[in-house]
Amino acid sequence: MTTTSLLAFEALHYRYPGADAPALRSASLEVRAGEKIALMGRNGSGKSTLLLHGNGLLRPQQGVVRWQGEAIAYTRPALRALRSRVGLIFQNPDEQLFAPTLLQDLAFGPLNSGASEQEARQRAEWAAARCRIEHLLAQPPHALSGGQKLCAALAGVLAMRPAVLLADEVTSGLDPWMRRNVLSILDEHVAEGGAVVLSTHELDVARHWADKIALMEEGCVVHVAPPREFFASPAWRARIGADLWLFSDATPMHHAPRST
Amino acid sequence: MHRLDAYAHASRLRHVHPLNKFAFALTVIALCLVLDRPAVSAAALLWMAGLSLLWGGATPGFVLRLLAAEGLFLALGVVAVAVQIGPVGQGGGWSATVTPASLAQAGALLLRAFACASAMNFLALTTPILELAAAAQRFRAPAALLDVTLMMYRSVFLLLETLMRMQRAQESRNGYASWSATMRSAAALGSQLFAASWRSGQRMEMALQARGYEGGALPMLTPAYTLSRTWPAVACLVLATLLGLACL
Numbered sequence: 001m002t003t004t005s006l007l008a009f010e011a012l013h014y015r016y017p018g019a020d021a022p023a024l025r026s027a028s029l030e031v032r033a034g035e036k037i038a039l040m041g042r043n044g045s046g047k048s049t050l051l052l053h054g055n056g057l058l059r060p061q062q063g064v065v066r067w068q069g070e071a072i073a074y075t076r077p078a079l080r081a082l083r084s085r086v087g088l089i090f091q092n093p094d095e096q097l098f099a100p101t102l103l104q105d106l107a108f109g110p111l112n113s114g115a116s117e118q119e120a121r122q123r124a125e126w127a128a129a130r131c132r133i134e135h136l137l138a139q140p141p142h143a144l145s146g147g148q149k150l151c152a153a154l155a156g157v158l159a160m161r162p163a164v165l166l167a168d169e170v171t172s173g174l175d176p177w178m179r180r181n182v183l184s185i186l187d188e189h190v191a192e193g194g195a196v197v198l199s200t201h202e203l204d205v206a207r208h209w210a211d212k213i214a215l216m217e218e219g220c221v222v223h224v225a226p227p228r229e230f231f232a233s234p235a236w237r238a239r240i241g242a243d244l245w246l247f248s249d250a251t252p253m254h255h256a257p258r259s260t
Numbered sequence: 261m262h263r264l265d266a267y268a269h270a271s272r273l274r275h276v277h278p279l280n281k282f283a284f285a286l287t288v289i290a291l292c293l294v295l296d297r298p299a300v301s302a303a304a305l306l307w308m309a310g311l312s313l314l315w316g317g318a319t320p321g322f323v324l325r326l327l328a329a330e331g332l333f334l335a336l337g338v339v340a341v342a343v344q345i346g347p348v349g350q351g352g353g354w355s356a357t358v359t360p361a362s363l364a365q366a367g368a369l370l371l372r373a374f375a376c377a378s379a380m381n382f383l384a385l386t387t388p389i390l391e392l393a394a395a396a397q398r399f400r401a402p403a404a405l406l407d408v409t410l411m412m413y414r415s416v417f418l419l420l421e422t423l424m425r426m427q428r429a430q431e432s433r434n435g436y437a438s439w440s441a442t443m444r445s446a447a448a449l450g451s452q453l454f455a456a457s458w459r460s461g462q463r464m465e466m467a468l469q470a471r472g473y474e475g476g477a478l479p480m481l482t483p484a485y486t487l488s489r490t491w492p493a494v495a496c497l498v499l500a501t502l503l504g505l506a507c508l
Binding site: 052 | 262265274390394410413414417418460464467468469470471472473478479480481482
């Protein structure tokens with residue numbers, strides 16, 4: 001089944017000012033409707049930089065970012081449209097939440113996109129319900145727990161009704177229950193025709209949640225394939241760090257090899 | 261600060277428009293100052309503390325701690341009124357004297373200051389500060405000023421959390437084990453906190469842009485407040501009590 005191409009990164013090249021090496025070198029990735037992509041790679045491999053390009057926060061020095069086949073123009077109206085379609089969730093929710101109350105924070109994105117106050121309020125309430133935090137709407141962000149803050153950050157982006165969600169290591173540091181909650185919210189988004197790119201170091205998330213794994217090495221997406229292909233091949237397993245896994249899914253903990 | 265903010269957000273009087281509460285607190289303060297009667301001050305103190313506790317929802321322990329902290333500061337201020345220092349005779353010596361009149365004057369002043377502080381506590385315990393700032397837009401306060409207040413308010417909490425984390429990390433490595441280590445750690449903490457807040461500010465700006473912010477005033481929902489008959493009735497009762505006591 002062929003699905004619509006939503007977001008495409010084509011041969012992106014980006015070097016941060018003052019950096020010796022480029023953060024991205026000819027990085028390409030296509031995101032289609034209904035896809036769940038785990039973006040993997042070592043620290044510093046360019047995952048976050050690639051995601052920042054998807055939302056138009058960084059402009060590639062070479063290469064093109066396309067939305068449904070059309071190159072992004074980087075004008076104010078084009079960026080406004082892009083940010084309504086491609087939502088970016090940051091790793092640290094504290095840096096995303098700023099408003100006096102959660103309701104006001106969730107309404108911030110829709111208001112920026114030109115929604116009326118009533119519509120923004122409705123969207124904020126819908127997003128809060130989707131993320132199971134509707135009981136916290138009157139709370140200030142600093143009164144929330146870490147997991148609640150993450151759900152709030154996710155809801156703040158969902159309230160903009162984006163088609164593609166780019167999530168930067170949002171499941172790291174969460175307890176298993178909260179992680180399952182976040183992944184189920186992402187699943188619901190995909191089930192409604194959206195797509196998710198989740199940058200992660202968690203091998204079990206990549207293996208069991210994602211449809212595809214995109215591996216980045218030194219600023220380049222070197223391989224995109226279903227998880228079974230990565231985990232079946234010793235070479236690819238090694239390149240995503242799965243050979244360093246202490247416990248495989250099938251191995252009970254008391255049979256696991258002892259670390260030295 | 262965290263608890264004060266938490267009480268303000270959870271207050272049962274939060275639905276009342278912030279400007280109504282602000283005007284009420286200001287009127288109580290004005291009456292205490294203008295009427296200058298200990299009975300009025302005492303009544304205002306009891307009313308304000310009572311409203312904060314019974315209607316606002318703050319706990320007695322917290323209200324008492326707030327008043328104790330303010331009381332300490334105010335008591336230090338009225339010492340100069342209670343104790344009169346002056347030269348003794350021709351010999352050039354000095355003496356400190358306390359008279360019943362000066363004590364009564366200091367007591368009345370302390371009571372009045374307490375009453376005013378209690379009115380401010382009532383406002384702080386029932387109204388989130390940012391809602392008050394947002395309501396100030398009615399008086400044509402510049403939008404940029406309100407945005408700066410909003411961001412600074414949020415940053416204060418983030419900075420406090422960062423400060424606590426850094427301090428714990430230093431302490432766990434004996435960063436405060438001696439006087440010299442304390443000085444070194446405190447200096448490092450100050451400089452690192454500045455750098456951390458700068459980086460955090462940059463990332464927050466990026467996150468705002470990611471949700472479509474293009475500069476200018478931060479768009480915010482207008483908070484919804486409800487009209488109640490109880491609030492004006494209670495406010496009028498409090499003010500009538502104070503005026504009535506002044507007439508006695």
